[in-house]
Amino acid sequence: MTKFEEFKIDAKYRFQELKADVRFKAQQAKDWIANNKEFLMVATPIFIGAIAEGRKVISQVSTDTNRRKEQNHRDYDVWDPSAGVQIHCKRKLSNADRIEISMRRANGESTAYILRDMGLI
Secondary structure (H helix, E strand, O other), rough: HHHHHHHHHHHOOOOOOOOHHHHHHHHHHHHHHHHHHHHHHHHHHHHHHHHHHHHHHHHHHHHHHHHHHHHHHHHHHHEEEOOEEEEOOOOOOOHHHHHHHHHHHHHHOOOOHHHHOOOOO
């Protein structure tokens, strides 16, 4: 008998054991359900409600996190079209900073040079 044939027989035996274990656990679950119907009638709506509320909370938290990330991206990042990169600044840009950057960029200066000169990077 080759190693492959031994492996094949062993795999078949392990699969049969697994099927027997699954059938046993399924039968145990059926018996438990049959013996605890009253508990399930009370607990099922509670569990479903808790799952729904948990889903709402998680959805709200992720939405708030994404909104905060987008706002930080708008407040702290500047696009440098000449280099094709996004530059992250040390502090939040004010409207005056944005106007100065726009004016100096219109005069032909590099965005990275402007931000370095203003002490933002």
